[in-house]
Amino acid sequence: MSTGAARFAELHIDHVQRAFGDTVALRGMDLTIKGGEFIALLGPSGCGKSTALNCLAGLLPLTGGKITMDGKRIDDLPPERRGFGMVFQNYALFPHMSVRRNIGFGLSMRKVGKTELNRRVDEAIKLVQLTEHEHKFPAQLSGGQQQRVAIARAIVLEPPLVLMDEPLSNLDASLRLEMRTEIRRLHQSLGLTTVYVTHDQEEALALADRLVVLRLGEVQQIGSPEDVYAHPTNAYVAGFMGYRNMLRVTVESVDGENAVVTGEGVRLAGVNRESLPSGAAAVAAVRPEDFSLVVPNAASTENTVSAVVEIVEYHGREQAVEARLPSGEQLHVRTNSRLAPGDTVQLRVPVERVLIFAEGSSS
Amino acid sequence: MTATLEKPPPPLEKASLKHRLAERGVDRTLWLLVPGAIFVVVLFLYPVLYGLQLSFQPKDGGGPFGNYIKFFSDPYLRDTIWITLRLGLPAALINVLASIPIAFQLRGKFRGKRTITTMLVVPITLGTVLTAQGLIEYLGRAGWFNRVLLTLGVDEPIRLVHNYWGVLFSLVITGFPFAFLLTLSYLSGIDPSLEQAAATLGASRRDRFRHITLPLLAPGLAITFCLTFVLAFSVFPSAIMVGEPSGETHVMSIAAYETAFRDFDYSLGAAVAMLMALVMLAVIALVLVWRATLYRGATGGKG
Numbered sequence: 001m002s003t004g005a006a007r008f009a010e011l012h013i014d015h016v017q018r019a020f021g022d023t024v025a026l027r028g029m030d031l032t033i034k035g036g037e038f039i040a041l042l043g044p045s046g047c048g049k050s051t052a053l054n055c056l057a058g059l060l061p062l063t064g065g066k067i068t069m070d071g072k073r074i075d076d077l078p079p080e081r082r083g084f085g086m087v088f089q090n091y092a093l094f095p096h097m098s099v100r101r102n103i104g105f106g107l108s109m110r111k112v113g114k115t116e117l118n119r120r121v122d123e124a125i126k127l128v129q130l131t132e133h134e135h136k137f138p139a140q141l142s143g144g145q146q147q148r149v150a151i152a153r154a155i156v157l158e159p160p161l162v163l164m165d166e167p168l169s170n171l172d173a174s175l176r177l178e179m180r181t182e183i184r185r186l187h188q189s190l191g192l193t194t195v196y197v198t199h200d201q202e203e204a205l206a207l208a209d210r211l212v213v214l215r216l217g218e219v220q221q222i223g224s225p226e227d228v229y230a231h232p233t234n235a236y237v238a239g240f241m242g243y244r245n246m247l248r249v250t251v252e253s254v255d256g257e258n259a260v261v262t263g264e265g266v267r268l269a270g271v272n273r274e275s276l277p278s279g280a281a282a283v284a285a286v287r288p289e290d291f292s293l294v295v296p297n298a299a300s301t302e303n304t305v306s307a308v309v310e311i312v313e314y315h316g317r318e319q320a321v322e323a324r325l326p327s328g329e330q331l332h333v334r335t336n337s338r339l340a341p342g343d344t345v346q347l348r349v350p351v352e353r354v355l356i357f358a359e360g361s362s363s
Numbered sequence: 364m365t366a367t368l369e370k371p372p373p374p375l376e377k378a379s380l381k382h383r384l385a386e387r388g389v390d391r392t393l394w395l396l397v398p399g400a401i402f403v404v405v406l407f408l409y410p411v412l413y414g415l416q417l418s419f420q421p422k423d424g425g426g427p428f429g430n431y432i433k434f435f436s437d438p439y440l441r442d443t444i445w446i447t448l449r450l451g452l453p454a455a456l457i458n459v460l461a462s463i464p465i466a467f468q469l470r471g472k473f474r475g476k477r478t479i480t481t482m483l484v485v486p487i488t489l490g491t492v493l494t495a496q497g498l499i500e501y502l503g504r505a506g507w508f509n510r511v512l513l514t515l516g517v518d519e520p521i522r523l524v525h526n527y528w529g530v531l532f533s534l535v536i537t538g539f540p541f542a543f544l545l546t547l548s549y550l551s552g553i554d555p556s557l558e559q560a561a562a563t564l565g566a567s568r569r570d571r572f573r574h575i576t577l578p579l580l581a582p583g584l585a586i587t588f589c590l591t592f593v594l595a596f597s598v599f600p601s602a603i604m605v606g607e608p609s610g611e612t613h614v615m616s617i618a619a620y621e622t623a624f625r626d627f628d629y630s631l632g633a634a635v636a637m638l639m640a641l642v643m644l645a646v647i648a649l650v651l652v653w654r655a656t657l658y659r660g661a662t663g664g665k666g
Contacts, residue, residue: 078562085564088560092554095658109564109570
């Protein structure tokens, strides 16, 4: 079933807005989706990502803006005439229909002939490895199997766009990893354009070609996983992308791209991501794994902080360490070295791995 | 094996009787059932069994089935079955069918939902007498409805009370709130994302109702039908007040009342009451047999 999917070249989401009464769930979202892309909408609950998806599906009317597919306006079409496949968070399988009838439902609504319908349903069932369960009812399946049915039901129509609303959030951890790979595999083999909503940054990074980070209904950053991971645009995105250390600092001096900041008893040089002037209040964001241990009394103390180890968690190859700065601020560090509570450590972080953002843009 | 050489293991100590009983749900909380059980025996079981044995002892003799033979050989009595069914079945059907679209429109959350629901349910509190009074005032020969028709140039006032129609209207007015409340709760139990999923799969509004909502609602509709049918089948006050109790609306409950308390033939009255119960049970059994063929599982999204 790798052929026949109705591809589009470009889908434009043009300043789409959605308000519920006085609360605005989505304020002016702009995004262009290219055919075959895998897009992840990422953000915590209430950021508008599900609203955006429902607007795309046609389940929620827009209160502003428009959506066009290859120049054709589609935001005034009801969901049944958009022809997008959707995978719901709670699967939304029809409980009174067998697996086969669930998967064939969309085809029969489209008046596809019986032989054609059976062939395509067979193919879809085989693709999600449910052949031996095809006559069971949803209630007789495990969570992972139900999830597969939901996916098969959406992709059997070979829709131009597949929408997935946190499809893995109801599964347990190991199954979630397995299904994640499955979704990636399906996307690679079928090339179906997909918009995937999640609050899990790891999931988004693993699956997507492009990430859209949302906060309070506003787009914070759009970019490739590498881009968003290494170069977040503001403190909020950084916090979401695993920059767990957010030190409250003041910009001391600016030098081109870089700046030196002080605060919390530390002095660090880092990348001035938002071109802050000296004297500005800022946060310095550092990933736990970007710290490295410095041998005691090393000659150079450039870009180092000293801290006292408080809690050590064993994670196999590395340790998660919680340490405290002299100012009392907590520091999250990951390291391969064996440390014990009470140790005083010198930690170095490369200049390019300290990101300096304006204060107040974090969550 | 060396088992013969060793001492046999000490027998497992048996759990106390109290624990074993508790395992089967027998404990002191069972006493809570006593008032209910007494209630059922004294106020339901005993009267029914008493009435049943009474119906087999005809006043005028003629063997244990004398009353039943009499009932079926007297057209005035026999026809009550058909007369009552002719009222009860359409009334129940109208109530169920009317409640579906209204409940369908009201199932979501919106402003004023409570007001509308309250207005629809108010007739429950009115009682049959008030409803009957209102029907006579409104639909009677000199009621507003006919006066409007007469001014519009209709020659004869239409008879809508003191006959079949009056009773049917009364049954619909008093039975609808029950049907509506039940249907609304069954509908609210269906996960709205199922319909959304069907929509994204290309199902039109009509298809969604036909293939998703209706099949999931049908078992609930069957129960709703049974309950409103039972209510309508035992109609008594409105059959007298807005009906024609000696003719078109000579329903079974009137027949039972008349034989027992006008003709003082308690035995025949009991037989009529037993037959009334039998007819109701037969209709309910038919509906439940049909219901058994439907999907009756969960109606949530996860199946």
